[in-house]
Structures are given as C-alpha cells and as structure tokens.
Amino acid sequence: MAETTGTYSDPNTTPPLAQAVPLGLQHVLAMFASNVTPSIIVAGAAGLAFGGPEQIYLIQMAMLFAGIATLFQTVGIGPVGARLPIMQGTSFAFVGVLAGVAATQGLGVALTACIIGGVIHFCLGAFIGKLRWLFPPLVTGLVILAIGLYLIPVAIKYAAGGAAKFQMEAESFGSLMHWSVALTVVIVALGVKFFTKGMLSNAAILIGLIAGYVVAYAQGMVNFGAVAKASWVTSITPLPYGFEFSLGAVIAVTLVSIVSAIETVGDASATAKAGAGRDATDAEIQGATYADGLGTAVAGVFGGLPNTSFSQNVGIVGMTGIMSRHVVTIAGVIMIICGLLPKIGAVIASMPLPVLGGGVIVMFGMVASAGLNVLTEVKMNRRNMVIIAISLAAGLGLNLVPTAVQYLPGVVKTLMTSAVAPTALCAIVLNLVLPEED
Template identity: 90%
Template sequence: MTDTTYSDPNVTPPLVQAVPLGLQHVLAMFASNVTPSIIVAGAAGLAFGGPEQIYLIQMAMLFAGIATVFQTVGIGPVGARLPIMQGTSFAFVGVLAGVAATMGLSVALTACIIGGVVHFALGAFIKHLRWLFPPLVTGLVILTIGVYLIPVAIKYAAGGAADFQMEAESFGSLKHWSVALTVIVVALGVKFFTKGTLSASGILIGLLAGYVLAFALGMVNFAPVAGAAWITPISPLPYGFEFNLGAVIAVTLVSIVSAIETVGDASATAKAGAGRDATDEEISGATYADGLGTAIAGIFGGLPNTSFSQNVGIVGMTGIMSRHVVTIAGIIMIICGLIPKIGAVIASMPLPVLGGGVIVMFGMVAAAGLNVLAEEKMTRRTMIIIAVSLAFGLGLNLVPTAVQYLPGVIKTLATSAVAPTAMMAIGLNLILPKDPE
C-alpha cells in the first residue's frame, strides 16, 4: 500500500482498502480520545460509570468524528483537506481537571467554548505566531503536560483518583496492579512484536486484555451498560454557561500551544504522505478546523479537539495520503458517539484498566516533549530556560499554597502547570541573549 497514486489527498483507494484503513485510524486513537473525558469527569466528581460520564464519553467520540470531517472535507477556509485525524486533546486535561474540580463543569466547558473561538481566530494569522513557539518552548510545554499527568495515571492504576478511593483498603492492592500491569505488558508486546494495524492498536488491545482480566476478577459492573439507551439526543449546554476569566485565560493559553502542535502535524502529514511542505492555506485551514471543532464540542459537553500525531505516523507507514480514508474514520467515530451503549461499555472499564493504559499514554506525552527538545542544542542558555520553566510550572502546581494569596484568576493560572511553564519559557527565550555562534 505504498502506491504513489495515493500521495494525492484527493484520491480514494477502493472501498475494500479504504474502510479497513479508516478503521485503523480509529483504532490507533480511540483510547487516547476518550481518556481525557473520563479523567475530567472524575475530577468533577461525576459517578464512575454513571450516565453523566457516559454522556461525556459519547461527546468525545462524536465530536472527534465531526472535527475530523471538518478537517478532511472542509467548509470554505475551514479544514486542511489533508488526512488529519482529530481527537480530544491531552494538552487541556490538567487545566480542565483543575477547573472542573474547583469550579465545576459549567465553568470548564464555557472556557472550552471561548477557547475554541479564540483558537479559530488564530487561523487567520497562525503563520505569523510560529516564531514565538520554537521547539524549546513547545517541547517544554508538552513535557510538562506529560509529567503533570503521570501521577493521575499511577492513582488510576492503583485503583482510585478521588480521596475516598485512595483511602480505601483496596487502593494499591495486588489485584489492581496485576490488571494495570497486564495492560502495559500486552500493549507493549503488541506494539513492538507485531506490525501494521495490530501494532498501531497496541494500547487498545492492551486495554481489552486488562478488561478481560478485570472481568474475571469480578471488577466489572455491566449494570450501566444494560441501562444505557441505544440512541439518545444530545443536549446543548448540558451544564449551563458560566464565565470565569482565569479558566478562560488558562484554556486559551493551552489553545495557542495546541494550535502550534496542529501546525506541526499538518506539516508532518504533508511531508510523510506527499513529500512536500504544507501550504499556508492548509496550515490556516487546519487551525480553523481545530478551533471550530473545539467550540462546537464545548457547546454540547465535549472537550477541546486537536490533531492526533499518532495518525500522522499511519499516513507515513501506509504511504496513503487520501483524506477520504480519514473521512471514513471520522464517520465511524460519529456513529460510535451517537450510540450510548458504546459509551457505557467504555465507562464500565475499571480504573486500574484505564490506569495501565494512561501510564503508557502519559509517559509517551512526556517522551514526545523530550523528543521535541532534542531538536535544540543543549547550551547553558537552553538548560537554564528548561530548568527555570519546569521549576516554576511543576513546582507551583505541586505546592499550590505557595501562591495562596494571589487573586483567583492569577492563582488558577499559576498552579495550572502548563500556563506558567509556557509563559516562563516564552519570556526567557525572548529576553535572554542568544548564544554566540
């Protein structure tokens, strides 16, 4: 499947090839797409496996599909019209989980809507902002996101995230860790000892193996699945509309970083599939699609969307650049999002199963940040920027009482990990003198 005929994004392989290829794109991103909604729902105090959590999972699938179609089919200037798969972004999890825990989902989702509008507006001049986000800055932000989320993964693997769960006797039990480690071992085994579709689906297969073991150990409750409907209408503003300036600023800052990431994915897709650079129109269209998908998702209870880098790898691996293949993947996600039974099955997944999966996922996010930083020469200036930015970003998040007397908006930003790291990295990179050539 490396025929150069398919280096044109407007060419479609025969359906017997296109449908399996579209499914492969879905399998590669499915677990990563629904995980942020599960984490934010837990932070908001929603019952694990309850109808509200199921609804958020549905919205993650539905609007990943819709945003993907925006990206591949396009509407006017919206959409790169490249084979870019959209999904719920991990970049926003830290900020949104904190906002949801302290202010509620209404504030978090309102911030997503406004952040999406700002993200959309970035499409008009994104190419002029790229100089603010060299690999040093973007790598630091991505690394911070991964490191910030790793403790959440460990808590899930041990059997809890909320205080009452971590205080239970079963927290950290051998049963919980045996399930989590099964997920990790199977996922890594499939990823590195198989090829093609199986390898791309390593995390999903690992989750299925852990799910089976958890079921055998009596950890799975199928009652919510039996009670879930086959079809349900979606609701606009399910938690209302509640504005908070700190939450909006925090989400907007992450949106800018997400936009830069999408620029990178659009460029990588064009390079991997067609051996060329992405055009300005494709980069702007990709950013518009990101923002529009995020804003509309927020209206209905979905979290922010972004391009998924792992799917860029599939384009490079198969050599098939067809955007219509990824459109098929988007349609599959839309169908999944409209069926609550599917969301209920995902929501029935015990925390240790999810924990095993996200240990790998969040670790990979951190590793991706290190990979981006590797593009920078490790001079004394570079190392100081990394050291100070990480110390502020992660330090204030770990010790939030250190800034307890700051006003609410500023405190929210200061303890979000991502925002202070990004602002410190950008500021130091602009202020500190460049190394002599």
C-alpha cells in the same frame, strides 16, 4: 494489513472501498483510547460518578465530536479544513487545566472556557504563521513535557485503584489485584506494539485495554449495570452544565490553545511531507487551524472537550503511503456512529480504574517522551538549560504545592497552579529576554 497498499499521494484520490474502509478503521483504532481518556479524567476530577450517566455522556461527546471535527478537517467548509488526511481527537494538552478547573469551579466553567477558547483558537487561523516564532522547539517541547509530567501521577493513582481522595484511602488502593490488572494492560500493549505490524501495532493501547478488561472481569471488578440501562441512541444536550464565565479559566485554556494550534501546524506539515513529499501550503495550515478551533468550540457547546490533530495518525499516513483524505473521512464517520450509541460509551465507562490506569501510564509517558523528542532539536547550552530548569520548576512546583500561591487573586491562582500555563509563560518570556549564547 500490509504496510503499503498503494500510491495515493493526492489527498483527493481514494483507494478501492475494500482498502479504504479497513484503512479508516485503522485510524480509529490508533486514536480511540487516547480520544476518550481525557473525558474520563476530567469527569472524575469534577466528581462525576465513575460509570454514571453523566460520565457516559461526556464519553459519547468525545467520540461524536472527534468525528465531526475530523470531517471539518477532511471535507472542509469554505476556508475551514486543511483537506488533508488529518484525524482529530480530544486533546491531552488541556487535561491538566480542565481537570483543575472542573475540580475547583465545576464543569460549567470548564466547558464555557472550552467554547470561548475554541473561538479564539479559530481566530488564530488568520495569523497563525506570524505567531510561530514565539513557539520554537524549546518552548513547545517544554510545554508538552510539562503536560506529560503533570499527568503521570494521575496515571499511577488510577492504576492503583482510584483517583479521588476517598478512593486512595480505601484498603484496596494499591492492592496486588489492582496492579495485576494495570500491568496486564502495559505488558500486552508493549508486546503488541513492538512484536506485531500494521493495524495490530497501531491498536496496541486498545488491545492492551481489552486484555486488562478481561482480567478485571475475571476478578469480578466489572459491573455491566450501566450498560444494560444505557439507551441505544444518544440525545444531545446544548450547554449541559450551563454557561459560567471565569476569566482565569478562559486565559488558561487559550494559552494551551495557542500551543495546540502550533502542534496542528506541525501535524499538517508532517502529513504533507509524509504522504506527498511536499510542504503544507499556507491555505492548508490556516484551514487546519480553523478546523481545530471550530471543532473545539462546537464540542464545548454540547459537553465535549477541546479537539486537536492526532500525531499518531500522521504516522499511519507515512506508514501506509495513503494520503487520501477520504480514508480519514471514513474514520470520522465511524467515530460519529460510535458517538451516537450510548451502549458503547457505557461499555467504556464500565472499565475499572486500574484498566484505564495501565493504559494512561503508557499514554501519559508517551506525551512526556514526545516533549523530550522535541527538545532534542534544542542545543543544550547554559542558556537553554536555565530556561528548561526554571520553566519546569515553576510550572510543576506550583502545581504540586498550590498553597504556595493561595493569597493570589482567583484568576491568577488558577493560572499559576495549572502546570501548563506557568511553564509556557516562563519559557516564552525567558526565551525572549535572555541573550543567545555563541
């Protein structure tokens, strides 16, 4: 597809259907792998069988509610929705917190925290502009960097063939067979990303995963048993793991929600600038935040993880020059259709761990790189370097050595070992307390 197909700087205009459908598919391809990966990781942390029906269900909900949340953004309901071409998807920012909660307290607690966190996130829309001063590039960059650094070990474990303790003790863990598959994904994804253009380049991770999938299949690593058993139409279950309240989990998810809301403000602003050459209006920023929170709360009720705006899709708007929100509405409808077909979820769930590992090595590395990119806006004087040092040391250090705070109360311990929460808290407090340097 050509990189520029026309001038559609008004969100309410629509390209001809022959262009609009491929453009919508392009948005789906750019975010598809990133959208389903968090659910796979959190399901694994919760101890769900890899490729089992429960994991397939969580994957289905990730696709279904990414589509529904996208429609909240593009079509809108009253004040909800920016009505800009913003693609929603499952957020990586919450993976660290939710994986930890799911592993220690169960998916019921994790999803309940998502519902409550989504409601709080929704309420942030009323005064999101007044909170932006708490999250300058120094704070948001640190939080995003901490998320990426926390997740990279998970990527390496998957690439080597496992994530759970018993899998890492297996003889095959770290074998050449596993690494050959993971490296196939990485090499193909990089090749496609940097040596092709347009739709192919935007779908680089997805194409890399398909290549790794083929190599894994050739080595006898793929089992299609679950695909054959999966039904053609999904059944949606409210509160599939019950409603279990944990204050620590809610606080941790809410802290990440605030950061996610600030990211959405940035994405809304970037979309308006890239597609129309203007600043986003206050109503658009508020509507984008409302849609974020509503999408997260509704998804949580049915087993979906928190949703947020996807920055890579902002890049597509800038690349194509197509500002039409209706193009992204088509993308949302495609995701809803995928979410209603369990066969698709079963195919994704049949993906061997090394295939997924190769993909998330790139994805998680890019999350960390995005954090570094935000930090390039920060002047590296002694004050800011101290804030970076202490925030990362506290956040990542306590996560790596959780027994260091084993005597803290449960709520506080959950927060202190979540990586993201202590990094954010330290960065915010130190940025407010330490005097600026000339």
